[in-house]
Amino acid sequence: MSLQRFVLKRGLLTIPLLLGVTLFTFGMVHAIPGDPIDFITLFAELDAETEAEIRAQYGLDKPVYIQYIDWVLNAAQGDFGKSIVTRRPVATEILNRLPYTLLMGSMAFAIAIITAIPSGIVAAYYRNTTVDQISRVFALIGVALPNFWLGLILILVFASWLNLFPVLPPTDRGLLSQDMIIYTLLPAITIGTGSTALLMRLMRSSMVEELDKDYVRTARAKGLPERTVVQKHVLRNSLISVVTVAAIQIAFIISGSVVVEIVFSYPGIGRLLVDRVGNRDFPVIQALVLIIGVAVILANLLADVLYAYLDPRIRY
Amino acid sequence: MALLEVEDLTVRFYTEDGVVKATNNLSYRIEAGEHFGVVGESGAGKSVSSLAIMRLIEDPGVIESGEIRFKGQNLLELSAEEMRTIRGNEIAMIFQDAETALNPAYTVGEQIAEAVRHHMDLDDAAARDRAIEMLDSVGIPDAAERYSDYPHQFSGGMQQRAVIAMALSCDPDLIIADEPTTALDVTIEAQILELLEEVSETFDTAIQLITHDLGVVAEFCDRVMVMYAGHPVEIAAVDDLYYNPQHPYTVGLMSSIPRIGDTRDRLQTIPGRMPDLIENPPGCNFHPRCPYAEDVCARREPPLVNVETGDPADPINSDSQSAACLEHTGDLLEGLDYQVTVRGTDESTGDAASTDGGVSDE
Numbered sequence: 001m002s003l004q005r006f007v008l009k010r011g012l013l014t015i016p017l018l019l020g021v022t023l024f025t026f027g028m029v030h031a032i033p034g035d036p037i038d039f040i041t042l043f044a045e046l047d048a049e050t051e052a053e054i055r056a057q058y059g060l061d062k063p064v065y066i067q068y069i070d071w072v073l074n075a076a077q078g079d080f081g082k083s084i085v086t087r088r089p090v091a092t093e094i095l096n097r098l099p100y101t102l103l104m105g106s107m108a109f110a111i112a113i114i115t116a117i118p119s120g121i122v123a124a125y126y127r128n129t130t131v132d133q134i135s136r137v138f139a140l141i142g143v144a145l146p147n148f149w150l151g152l153i154l155i156l157v158f159a160s161w162l163n164l165f166p167v168l169p170p171t172d173r174g175l176l177s178q179d180m181i182i183y184t185l186l187p188a189i190t191i192g193t194g195s196t197a198l199l200m201r202l203m204r205s206s207m208v209e210e211l212d213k214d215y216v217r218t219a220r221a222k223g224l225p226e227r228t229v230v231q232k233h234v235l236r237n238s239l240i241s242v243v244t245v246a247a248i249q250i251a252f253i254i255s256g257s258v259v260v261e262i263v264f265s266y267p268g269i270g271r272l273l274v275d276r277v278g279n280r281d282f283p284v285i286q287a288l289v290l291i292i293g294v295a296v297i298l299a300n301l302l303a304d305v306l307y308a309y310l311d312p313r314i315r316y
Numbered sequence: 317m318a319l320l321e322v323e324d325l326t327v328r329f330y331t332e333d334g335v336v337k338a339t340n341n342l343s344y345r346i347e348a349g350e351h352f353g354v355v356g357e358s359g360a361g362k363s364v365s366s367l368a369i370m371r372l373i374e375d376p377g378v379i380e381s382g383e384i385r386f387k388g389q390n391l392l393e394l395s396a397e398e399m400r401t402i403r404g405n406e407i408a409m410i411f412q413d414a415e416t417a418l419n420p421a422y423t424v425g426e427q428i429a430e431a432v433r434h435h436m437d438l439d440d441a442a443a444r445d446r447a448i449e450m451l452d453s454v455g456i457p458d459a460a461e462r463y464s465d466y467p468h469q470f471s472g473g474m475q476q477r478a479v480i481a482m483a484l485s486c487d488p489d490l491i492i493a494d495e496p497t498t499a500l501d502v503t504i505e506a507q508i509l510e511l512l513e514e515v516s517e518t519f520d521t522a523i524q525l526i527t528h529d530l531g532v533v534a535e536f537c538d539r540v541m542v543m544y545a546g547h548p549v550e551i552a553a554v555d556d557l558y559y560n561p562q563h564p565y566t567v568g569l570m571s572s573i574p575r576i577g578d579t580r581d582r583l584q585t586i587p588g589r590m591p592d593l594i595e596n597p598p599g600c601n602f603h604p605r606c607p608y609a610e611d612v613c614a615r616r617e618p619p620l621v622n623v624e625t626g627d628p629a630d631p632i633n634s635d636s637q638s639a640a641c642l643e644h645t646g647d648l649l650e651g652l653d654y655q656v657t658v659r660g661t662d663e664s665t666g667d668a669a670s671t672d673g674g675v676s677d678e
Binding site: 213217219220222223228240310313 | 400
């Protein structure tokens with residue numbers, strides 16, 4: 001099977017998965033106790049007629065499965081309905097926030113990859129030396145620190161004491177402005193630290209294992225320079241397990257953003273989600289949970305495709 | 317000057333449990349185009365000695381002393397970079413387990429071509445052609461198509477052929493084959509040996525064949541070195557070794573080979589096991605297992621001597637049969653008492669002839 005066919009086959013498999021996610025999202029929100037009408041009307045006493053009118057307006061009068069089908073069909077076209085809280089289209093609200101989370105998430109992911117892979121390689125190549133021990137200590141700290149605590153400490157030290165970063169987001173400067181990117185560094189580091197530590201240790205152990213394999217000796221016996229042996233032969237095989245976990249880290253980064261965005265008052269979808277959960281803004285909650293679910297599925301798809309690309313044994 | 321001269325090679329591994337004396341004062345030579353066998357049980361130091369030639373001994377192993385002269389040049393004095401121009405180019409290696417020796421993530425062809433590109437200064441297309449030519453010469457059908465196959469798409473025998481193609485790709489003068497057929501079944505083993513024979517004849521390549529299989533040695537080698545516990549115990553031309561073994565360990569190895577028409581119920585084994593290489597027994601390493609051992613064997617370490625003259629052996633300059641047993645220095649009171657029978661030919665040497673088949677001791 002060629003790589004293209006593998007990708008196609010694996011891609012088709014995500015369809016039932018996506019349907020499952022929509023079903024779960026919809027069901028979950030509807031299983032929460034409390035009538036959305038109460039939140040729409042702010043618990044006002046209503047006569048039966050007005051209540052029926054409002055229900056009809058939000059489609060709440062229809063059977064649940066019809067509501068589900070309507071929701072999925074509309075969602076597929078980017079229409080998630082109107083927010084109960086702000087009465088504005090959900091899509092607009094999310095699109096205003098999503099780029100910020102994407103910026104923070106991609107910076108966090110980039111920080112994790114850029115620091116974890118090289119330091120993991122170095123730790124593996126110089127295993128059981130001081131370098132390795134130092135990286136081990138950092139990894140342990142990185143995994144153990146809770147996000148919200150690390151965030152607060154970073155704000156305290158770098159923003160409050162050292163004045164190197166602004167304390168509040170410069171949202172008026174635009175997403176890709178220098179100020180915004182600098183501001184995003186701290187939350188990105190906060191989210192990325194755990195992933196960095198995990199990926200670094202994984203890279204190290206995976207590489208140590210590969211370095212001991214016979215094909216490494218074969219490559220050396222060919223007279224290849226040590227650099228080629230490590231970069232070409234060992235690295236590719238070591239990355240196989242790292243790539244899978246790295247892609248799954250995308251999911252952790254997204255979920256981590258919920259907490260970190262609150263700590264940093266960051267205008268992303270994580271904070272939006274927490275705000276609206278408090279207000280029972282079902283259309284927004286549904287849409288956000290769906291988007292996060294889809295992101296995780298796509299991250300896994302990406303992991304599988306990269307896996308197949310790196311390891312030919314998978315795709316045949 | 318021989319192609320390869322190994323003189324007094326001593327390799328030690330400094331492990332947590334103690335110092336492993338992997339090879340001790342190993343000396344031998346290999347002539348151009350010659351097939352030299354290195355025989356012994358697992359852990360006798362065969363593979364270590366071959367990795368030492370390639371300077372691929374890894375931590376905690378250290379080449380403590382000795383010289384490895386290849387075309388008169390001491391490989392141990394070369395810089396890492398100079399050594400890399402020899403590895404894979406002038407001396408190539410074939411490893412035991414072809415499946416693990418190949419990188420699963422790259423195509424077989426690429427793994428051959430990369431060595432060619434590196435050593436022969438060819439561009440991508442020429443290296444590819446050369447790799448296909450090599451695959452073809454080791455008997456891979458449809459070599460051009462198979463070039464892009466991954467190792468897991470090859471059978472075990474084909475993987476071994478691919479590894480041989482890799483070793484041959486830069487026209488080496490010496491191939492070190494470390495148990496190249498151990499992982500294969502007997503019919504494939506025969507094909508692979510035939511292939512090695514053929515390529516060494518075509519390209520006039522010397523081969524150092526490491527094996528524990530005396531049958532393979534008999535078929536393939538010109539001269540043989542038998543190793544025990546990191547020491548050479550006998551070095552001889554292959555005929556001398558088979559018709560007239562001079563060390564009790566060699567005799568023991570031979571009598572443990574099953575033969576067609578064998579009437580024995582059980583194979584003869586050498587009792588006991590090889591000493592661990594951290595604490596060798598005093599005197600002769602083999603004496604705890606030797607049926608002819610006497611008191612003196614536990615006290616004196618037998619030197620490797622010329623079995624005819626009893627003089628210290630000179631395996632680098634002389635072809636004479638040498639063995640490391642006190643019998644040949646005249647120190648044994650009872651002597652070695654075994655007979656060698658050769659079946660299927662009229663030729664027989666040794667102390668006496670018997671009709672019993674194989675090597676037997678009485």
